[in-house]
Amino acid sequence: MTTSQIRCLLAVLALSEAYEHVESKNVAHLLGIKRPTVHNSLTLLQEKGLIDKELYGSVQLTQEGLALAHTLETQRDDITLLFSRQFGLSPDESAKAALALMSELTVESLGKLCQAK
Numbered sequence: 001m002t003t004s005q006i007r008c009l010l011a012v013l014a015l016s017e018a019y020e021h022v023e024s025k026n027v028a029h030l031l032g033i034k035r036p037t038v039h040n041s042l043t044l045l046q047e048k049g050l051i052d053k054e055l056y057g058s059v060q061l062t063q064e065g066l067a068l069a070h071t072l073e074t075q076r077d078d079i080t081l082l083f084s085r086q087f088g089l090s091p092d093e094s095a096k097a098a099l100a101l102m103s104e105l106t107v108e109s110l111g112k113l114c115q116a117k
Contacts, residue, residue, distance in 0.1 A: 008045060013069035014030070049065070050065030078114040
């Protein structure tokens, strides 16, 4: 999963927890990126069965998407904390580094990294 897809999935999760309806424009606004970029990521997430998206309508996480989003959120937070504590990175830098690693490492490697916090 790419960094953009992870960010989009986590944004849908965050917005879903705060609002009844989530639209792609809300995701774009939260992430500070253009709607076409969000649209492309959401389409790929839908193809993977992680979200349900109505044409020009709301976006919802599937059960699989919800479970994955919670796992990714925990991993992001654990890795962000590790980078902040161990390497003195700022919270923003730590979060960016965490997302970059999450998109490139295997599930096994991520598990080991999260345990190191």
